[in-house]
Amino acid sequence: MSISPHPNFAQHLIAWHKQHGRHDLPWQNTRDPYRIWVSEIMLQQTQVAAVIPYYQRFLARFPDISSLALAPIDDVLALWSGLGYYARARNLHTAAQWVVTCYAGNFPQRAIDIESLPGIGRSTAAAVAAFAFGEQGAILDGNVKRVLARCFGIAGYPGEQAVQKRLWALAEALLPETQIEIYTQALMDLGATICARGKPRCDHCPMQALCVAHQTGRTAELPTTKLKAVLPLRETVFLILQQGGEVLLEKRPASGIWGGLWSFPEIEPEAILQTQLMQRFGVEAQRAKALEPLAHTFTHFHLTIRPLWVETTTPLVSKPGQVWLTLEDARGAAIPTAVRKLLDQLSIHYR
Ligand code: SF4
Numbered sequence: 489m490s491i492s493p494h495p496n497f498a499q500h501l502i503a504w505h506k507q508h509g510r511h512d513l514p515w516q517n518t519r520d521p522y523r524i525w526v527s528e529i530m531l532q533q534t535q536v537a538a539v540i541p542y543y544q545r546f547l548a549r550f551p552d553i554s555s556l557a558l559a560p561i562d563d564v565l566a567l568w569s570g571l572g573y574y575a576r577a578r579n580l581h582t583a584a585q586w587v588v589t590c591y592a593g594n595f596p597q598r599a600i601d602i603e604s605l606p607g608i609g610r611s612t613a614a615a616v617a618a619f620a621f622g623e624q625g626a627i628l629d630g631n632v633k634r635v636l637a638r639c640f641g642i643a644g645y646p647g648e649q650a651v652q653k654r655l656w657a658l659a660e661a662l663l664p665e666t667q668i669e670i671y672t673q674a675l676m677d678l679g680a681t682i683c684a685r686g687k688p689r690c691d692h693c694p695m696q697a698l699c700v701a702h703q704t705g706r707t708a709e710l711p712t713t714k715l716k717a718v719l720p721l722r723e724t725v726f727l728i729l730q731q732g733g734e735v736l737l738e739k740r741p742a743s744g745i746w747g748g749l750w751s752f753p754e755i756e757p758e759a760i761l762q763t764q765l766m767q768r769f770g771v772e773a774q775r776a777k778a779l780e781p782l783a784h785t786f787t788h789f790h791l792t793i794r795p796l797w798v799e800t801t802t803p804l805v806s807k808p809g810q811v812w813l814t815l816e817d818a819r820g821a822a823i824p825t826a827v828r829k830l831l832d833q834l835s836i837h838y839r
Pocket residue numbers: 635638639682683684688689690693694695696699700701702707
């Protein structure tokens with residue numbers, strides 16, 4: 489079934505944005521594709537308020553694409569530490585190198601070329617091309633899917649290919665002939681500030697009169713949610729090896745969870761602790777204590793981390809891929825949130 493786009497959708501939205509949209513975010517009021525691109529990547533799966541301080545620190549350290557391309561990946565990950573979804577940071581770094589190598593450092597201007605860079609999907613490419621170069625193109629991120637599904641009464645889980653195809657067709661049919669930058673921002677703002685997932689503020693919405701979900705009392709049903717899969721449970725043991733004020737961190741493999749980040753080493757729960765300590769780290773335990781388990785949920789599974797704190801007095805030696813750091817330096821390294829939480833516990837109990 490095809491859905492006819494409302495002729496006034498774009499005009500309503502643009503008029504609404506002039507008065508009620510967001511105009512002063514740190515990545516707005518610029519045509520610099522680098523700054524826009526970094527913001528779009530950070531904003532994937534992350535709220536504006538959480539992104540702002542990360543964005544500002546990132547831009548202060550990497551003010552342009554060549555500074556990012558030349559930086560060690562560890563520095564990039566350290567600035568991303570706590571923001572989650574670390575593949576975004578690794579892709580950003582790789583894409584910066586591609587732009588320097590393949591485009592002589594000039595960010596590509598067409599969405600079709602931008603989309604060929606690592607970590608950039610169709611919607612993000614269209615947003616960067618619209619904001620930086622005024623290119624006419626549709627966006628369809630999670631917020632926009634919700635707005636369109638509600639406004640036009642499109643049922644079905646938006647992650648399904650057939651539903652997604654309809655939403656893309658609709659997003660394209662709705663595009664205005666001019667003011668693509670304002671329209672694109674307005675669509676994002678409406679989804680983020682008015683047509684919220686839990687409680688849409690229909691009374692303040694410029695689409696109220698034409699919105700199918702609002703008119704038919706189906707805002708809670710649309711967009712259709714995915715049937716919840718039961719996530720598998722996994723467990724791991726983190727070894728918190730401490731000597732004096734220093735702890736041992738190990739670099740994780742580049743792929744897999746927390747790829748490329750520094751973490752406490754994972755050890756085999758079944759194997760004899762003293763043997764593992766000697767063979768892998770060349771130390772002996774003086775004292776050991778099991779700490780409170782920590783729960784962490786990933787997209788595909790729940791992880792229970794059982795931290796085992798071990799104090800050693802053996803002289804410090806680190807092998808490749810390992811580093812001994814003070815608690816403060818460890819906090820400044822590229823570490824995932826779970827490791828940061830454990831470091832906070834250590835600062836209180838095991839100084
Ligand atoms: S009227 Fe309500 S449900 Fe419809 S787009 Fe606006 S906020 Fe969303």
